[in-house]
Amino acid sequence: MERLRDRRVLVTGAGSGIGRATTLRLLEEGAQVVAADVKGLDDLPGSVPLTMDVADEDSVATGVASAIDTLGGLDVLVNAAGILLASHTHETSLELWNRVLAVNLTGTFLVTRAALPALLASEHGVVVNFSSTSASFAHPYMAAYCASKGGIQAFTHSLALEYSKQGLRAVSIAPGSVKSGITDSAASWLPRDVDFSLFGRLLPILPTDHTTEVGNPVAGPETVAGVVAMLASDDGKFITGTEIRIDGGTHT
Numbered sequence: 001m002e003r004l005r006d007r008r009v010l011v012t013g014a015g016s017g018i019g020r021a022t023t024l025r026l027l028e029e030g031a032q033v034v035a036a037d038v039k040g041l042d043d044l045p046g047s048v049p050l051t052m053d054v055a056d057e058d059s060v061a062t063g064v065a066s067a068i069d070t071l072g073g074l075d076v077l078v079n080a081a082g083i084l085l086a087s088h089t090h091e092t093s094l095e096l097w098n099r100v101l102a103v104n105l106t107g108t109f110l111v112t113r114a115a116l117p118a119l120l121a122s123e124h125g126v127v128v129n130f131s132s133t134s135a136s137f138a139h140p141y142m143a144a145y146c147a148s149k150g151g152i153q154a155f156t157h158s159l160a161l162e163y164s165k166q167g168l169r170a171v172s173i174a175p176g177s178v179k180s181g182i183t184d185s186a187a188s189w190l191p192r193d194v195d196f197s198l199f200g201r202l203l204p205i206l207p208t209d210h211t212t213e214v215g216n217p218v219a220g221p222e223t224v225a226g227v228v229a230m231l232a233s234d235d236g237k238f239i240t241g242t243e244i245r246i247d248g249g250t251h252t
């Protein structure tokens with residue numbers, strides 16, 4: 001299936017997890033992809049690697065301009081870069097709070113702002129942002145992360161309406177638990193006195209193929225990549241201003 005033949009795509013956070021799986025899937029479907037990450041990328045054959053820090057305004061200005069130049073325009077932006085830092089809310093430093101907001105929420109804004117003129121010049125402009133089930137359903141120890149993801153959802157709604165007459169679509173994906181760098185490193189970001197009983201409502205009801213390093217059932221990142229491909233293609237042409245939850249029924 002080559003639904004994305006010749007579509008020009010920029011994926012952020014392409015070095016790991018969902019961003020990486022998405023890059024591979026979009027390439028498989030015929031897209032031309034610039035794969036961006038804050039860390040070096042050299043194992044995504046077929047894509048053009050780009051080092052870009054989404055939280056840094058200058059890095060984004062240079063990086064997005066170079067992606068548009070390389071691709072000769074832009075049809076699809078996938079804002080998958082993100083971090084999860086967690087702690088008890090009463091112990092959360094302003095530094096942690098600001099860092100999470102800077103990468104997840106401000107990073108999504110900065111990259112989108114820089115990409116918008118090219119996306120609006122395209123006949124197939126789509127922005128796919130990464131929210132999370134934590135934007136709508138309670139997750140413990142993650143107040144900064146949840147707030148950033150709620151912000152991304154609201155940002156995406158605004159974008160969808162503001163540019164609807166120009167044909168631009170904007171959609172958030174809200175994954176539940178998906179195998180990635182973030183979920184695999186949970187042992188390093190959970191508080192030492194974590195109360196796992198608070199996570200009971202976050203378990204998927206469908207069977208999954210993977211577990212995290214702390215043993216929770218999670219889906220593979222390719223389950224999300226396939227949905228991004230659908231949204232990026234004309235199969236998603238009447239979908240905008242909404243979130244798509246991919247969580248194995250966690251919050252059913």
Ligand SMILES: NC(=O)c1ccc[n+]([C@@H]2O[C@H](COP(=O)([O-])OP(=O)(O)OC[C@H]3O[C@@H](n4cnc5c(N)ncnc54)[C@H](O)[C@@H]3O)[C@@H](O)[C@H]2O)c1
Nearest residue numbers: 013015016017018038053054081082132177178180181182
């Ligand atoms: N994995 C899950 O269960 C889950 C659930 C809900 C939402 N999400 C969201 O999905 C997206 C992808 O995350 P993932 O789970 O694949 O994690 P991941 O850690 O595997 O991948 C995130 C990537 O973002 C990159 N990144 C981090 N800071 C960056 C910056 N400043 N500039 C550019 N790149 C940066 C990292 O280097 C990494 O390659 C994130 O927005 C995350 O919040 C993931």
